[in-house]
Amino acid sequence: MNLTHLDEQNKPKMVDVGNKAQSTRIAVASGIIEVGQSAFDAVIANRAKKGPVLQTAVIAAIQATKQTSTLIPMCHPLMITSVKTDIEELPELPGFKLTVTTKLNGQTGVEMEALTGVSIGLLTIYDMLKAIDKGMVIKHIQLEHKSGGDSGDFNR
Amino acid sequence: MNLTHLDEQNKPKMVDVGNKAQSTRIAVASGIIEVGQSAFDAVIANRAKKGPVLQTAVIAAIQATKQTSTLIPMCHPLMITSVKTDIEELPELPGFKLTVTTKLNGQTGVEMEALTGVSIGLLTIYDMLKAIDKGMVIKHIQLEHKSGGDSGDFNR
Amino acid sequence: MNLTHLDEQNKPKMVDVGNKAQSTRIAVASGIIEVGQSAFDAVIANRAKKGPVLQTAVIAAIQATKQTSTLIPMCHPLMITSVKTDIEELPELPGFKLTVTTKLNGQTGVEMEALTGVSIGLLTIYDMLKAIDKGMVIKHIQLEHKSGGDSGDFNR
Amino acid sequence: MNLTHLDEQNKPKMVDVGNKAQSTRIAVASGIIEVGQSAFDAVIANRAKKGPVLQTAVIAAIQATKQTSTLIPMCHPLMITSVKTDIEELPELPGFKLTVTTKLNGQTGVEMEALTGVSIGLLTIYDMLKAIDKGMVIKHIQLEHKSGGDSGDFNR
Amino acid sequence: MNLTHLDEQNKPKMVDVGNKAQSTRIAVASGIIEVGQSAFDAVIANRAKKGPVLQTAVIAAIQATKQTSTLIPMCHPLMITSVKTDIEELPELPGFKLTVTTKLNGQTGVEMEALTGVSIGLLTIYDMLKAIDKGMVIKHIQLEHKSGGDSGDFNR
């Protein structure tokens, strides 16, 4: 199997995408934060009053998608054309599921951007709830869907 | 329960830590990436030859700890004094466990720094293996230990 | 009058604050964005439904305070200990007034941090309303109060 | 009126511009800083000797245009192709007027880039003069002209 | 001779490249760090054990190419499509030579990106060896090759 991000001397490289075709790339990633009942209830109670915990997480997620190439060493700088988010309340866990959808017309995919948005968005929820609950767990950060590009579509 | 990061109008704020005592703060966070057998084998084979996949992840994790206050909106800028990492191979999953330990002498804790390092380190492994396996899942990002500060120690 | 940020050859320098006393520094800055009636009404109507326009502005303002030394060339990197915001609706203008309060225990003041937070917060409101109104004007960005440090207190 | 930056659940989103036509986009923004007579005279006297106050402001303004998508949460990352500035001395105010012109061939406009450049440029003047005058006021930050794109031209 | 980065009033500007043709741009830059024998031997001994000194330098170099427009004030933001590195051991100096190759399909060249990558990569080697040797010297940072664009090819 081919480790595409390494050169012939086993040094990391930024893969050459300059000859790839331009296409519309879409990626959808999601992740879950499992929180204690008190923390969950605090967010739900707060939601009625402008919901700044989840709003802050959404904004952090969108901003993080734009920092992906700064954070992940071999990622290309990209000009994302769209970022959308979805937050689902999971009262039975209890917890929250964050989904981030990124789009680009370009030569390489936007999976890392979507995954980075999910990760930072969930960490932001953690940050805003950690005075209540330090035992929260972030899990199931994963690619849900990807389209565009030579490697074909992916659907979990 | 108290949402400490919100003001009386339910707007986010950066909590005032100016009157907290200076103390030595330590945080240990960990997380796991579950990968396919092919991807796992590629990393292990590569490890014999300088191991740049895991080395890149470690460097990305350390650098990310320094970007925490840029990424997580209500986090304070901090002057971390130490970052250490550990990567454990999990051949039975298969996958990898990344642990990040952060230290600071200061007025607020470094949990978010450790958790951000773990998240970005695992995303870097994902990035370097995604040509082999798009179904990888990041999970169990969690605080393992925290000491220092008024809220007392935490051990999972 | 002394241009403190220039050296003897008229080149910019970062002023040496290393011998200044540590003290608690507080700065309060404010600014106004004047918007059209339609844009104002859209924000007010939206406020009832979680208010993301103003919430986004507040988050952008807080994050910008942390980028001040990156943006203003001669500013020192600082570890702000607190950032609070206030948004006042001005129905008669119509418009919005944003106030940012920053705190630090350190060797130099946090006026630029408060002023940068106000500026970016107001630009964020502009961004979110510009599809409705391109004629909005940002004005009266100014220091309201400053305390701490050798130069004494300032109150407008 | 439509708040384009919000989704159907009143969460902020980065608007999808992927289907917009590529066109040449130009934006011109301006703003004024009103300063005391002593501060104004110091800049004018200094201008004869290389003028680093205003040169620093110009450089900060140009660099800030490139940080716009980091600072304004819902802004798209863009590849600006040109940034020009103009500084006008206003001896009767007294003060200075800074104008920033940005250009792009792309799918969305560069108004926020020009406005951000103006804001940070004026804050830089404030920073370099604040040892002389803390009462300075930044005002009239506004879009002067915009061309390109579906929404048509704008001229104040 | 023409200082292209200055406007008619001798203020810096970001040159307008909006009317330049799109072409494939390649730049190769290199530089050398001369180190003491002990430092050289430490790296060579370490190379057998995963080589993290040089691996870290390579990663820092690649990441720095992506920060060029943030660091060099008049540089355009660019979407580099490829970054490759080469490290040559120079036992007779003793020292190390770092070469960085950058590529882009675009309207302006990537020389500054390659040169910035070389500079930061060499500084990273310095950082990791400075406990052994503080007298190291970085030298011969230079453009080796450039192709694409109106100004023609350059070969040292």
Place this chain on the structure above:
Amino acid sequence: MNLTHLDEQNKPKMVDVGNKAQSTRIAVASGIIEVGQSAFDAVIANRAKKGPVLQTAVIAAIQATKQTSTLIPMCHPLMITSVKTDIEELPELPGFKLTVTTKLNGQTGVEMEALTGVSIGLLTIYDMLKAIDKGMVIKHIQLEHKSGGDSGDFNR
């Protein structure tokens, strides 16, 4: 000899400086850019008219010192308290020598900050002259002086 930035598994780490004594740290670094006669003459002629080439380099150098911990992976975030620069014209080379002096009261040195400032400052001169001369060479980037801290003073 000890590679302090590596852990017992040969992975990079950020060295723990939390137990080091606070002291006043000073570092002075310098470097030279050798340019062609035409480029040198252009800068000198321009110097009479506000000198924006060298002013831009100085500002870039100062700003870069503040980005050091972002650029050099194992560097600690620091709160520099002073940055000064000096530019010397070298008509016989011809070229320019840039010196950067950094200061800090803290637990670790500021050599990397001074060296990073020199490197980015010289690259900025390169950028502004590259339309005239692509053969310029940056050399002799080196530490001139260091004081403070356990490892004692260094003077070249």
